[in-house]
Amino acid sequence: MDNAQLIAVLASIVLQASPLIIAVCGEILTERSGVVNLSLDGTMLMAAMLAFVVGMKTQNVWLGFAAAAAIGALFALIIAFGSIRLGQSQVAIGFVLTLLGDDLSAFLGQNYTRMRGVIVPHYGIPILKDIPVIGPIFFNHDIVVYFAMALIAVTWWWLNRTQPGLRLRGSGERPTAAFARGVDVNRQRYFYTILGGALVGIAGAAFSLNVKIGWSDGHIRGMGWVALAIVIFGGWSPIRGAFGALLFGATKALATVLQRAFPQVSVVAFNSLPWVLMILVLVAVGSDYTERFINAMPKSWRRPLRRVLRISPPMALGTPFHEG
């Protein structure tokens, strides 16, 4: 493989990872406020279908994105309402919506499978795209990919450097303390669940209008679960999450490359690579053995190692909050 090919592969990894990055940033906002939106797989399927159909009918790709954001927000609203107002299990509602989104997308999209629709136009950023190596990898895509990149920075900044971000984290870490400081915890949770859901919807549209163009039954089934796992792998940080999404894209690209290099090795080994990797990273970030490994290292290494290897979820994640 020569350099030009390598750059093409890396650029395709960035493109492939862009919807996952958007979904991961959305889910991070939701979970940092203390709510789990487990419905990502169904939400993204619904959004991908709706974005494709609306885009095709109106011949306007951005209306497709708007429709996708709306359906994502609606699914998220059901979870927020069900868990905050009605006090039901977030996981149960999220799981039912996962299956329902899958079936509904198959039914509503049944007359639109394998058709040509609209796609996001290519737009290389002037000057930046001509930088050697970095240019073609990062800056020769389209608006959606740049949106994903910007979203990483904005989400990080919002969470860590702004007042509203502090209130958001307060609601997810110590809701009682945040409440005592005058934060309306449940309102925060409603807001960020819906906002996160809208982003997840946009991620679904980014698949059907930009990355895996078109619609068919079960189009991007499984991607929502991958996004949920990446949120954990990324330790609820948008930067690490984006890294995880790129890593996932790289594994898939690597599988294709390895397949060509070693045709005698079964296709199974390569196809299961991302899933095996998913289990391994969850083991790595969660288990006590990692802690032991860190403690066996020289003292000066421990802090940076722990920062890289250990993660902890928002403390009030998935637990309902009652005022007073």
Next chain:
Amino acid sequence: MTKAQNGGRAWLVRFWPVVPIVGALIFTAVLLMLFGASPTESAQALWTGAFGDRNKFLGVMAFWVPLALCSAGLVITFTAGLWNIGVEGQIVMGAVFASWVALRMTGPSWMLIPMELAAAMIGGALWAALSGVLKTRFKVNEIFSGVALNNIAIIISLYLISGPWQPPEGGTFRGTAPFQTAALLPRLLESRFSVLSFVLTILAVVGVYSILRGTTWGLKLKALGKNPYSSFLLGVSSERETILAMMFCGALAGLGGAVRVLSWYDSLRQQISGNIGFLALLVVMLAGYRILWVPFIAFFFSAVLNGSITLQLRTQLHSSLGGILTGVMVLFVLLFGSARQLGIGLPKETIGDPSGGAPPAALSGDLEGGS
């Protein structure tokens, strides 16, 4: 409060559980009308598809068997506070293990069939144990290990179909060659239904009922599901019970997988699980985590889903309609099923528990924490 008012409210509370069900039916009817189909005709097609003749009914029963088996197993894991989404992969591994015996061994039926069923139960249990160990030892949430293991199990089955187990005349990648007749479960009247598997399912349901009702293990599981920390303090080994509960469910799911290859089909096919594992999760939720409701809800699901295949043949509408009807029903029941939660009806203490079995407390939160 006057007596009449009181009576009216009690009536409302009593019949409240019907409201979400009716809501789901209306939702589906509207969806049908949007696609230009008549809801009454569709309902009729659904009914004939499920109960139109003897074979259709036996088809519903044949689909019911693995669904009820998995649901029964899931009642155990739900009681222990576990979200065993990996049940889908456990069905696949059960099917794979049963197929291995069916393809590689020869012998009379009375020897082969018990071996196949035992192998399937072992396969499913081992696959489930993986999730259990990952949770207790490595703090990987069972939902995520389950999703990953489901995909890996499906990939393994596809590999076997397209590789070592492909039919001698060349693989179509759709399935293995049909098994020897001695390896198949005896079926009733040319249908896909086997009486033996029905008996085993009833035994499984009764078994789960007695475990939860009258054994120490059942009590331990309940304690674990209600409050993992205090049950730990009381000396219930959360690790042991978690893994055992997973394996119990995995064994039943594996048995379901065996029924899929040995009586629904006659070979190992692609998508062997037929989504039954995920459906079973919905069944148990709709049953309010109560084992005695499971067989009936599973029967309803089986009828709707089998009927919607006929619906597709007749009206050209996508067969996912059955999944939509059942999914919306579960969603509405989850959201609006409990009159008390909505603040409808009588004050708290006079309501006779309209929601029935509440989910174990540990299910509502603790998504990322491990045990």
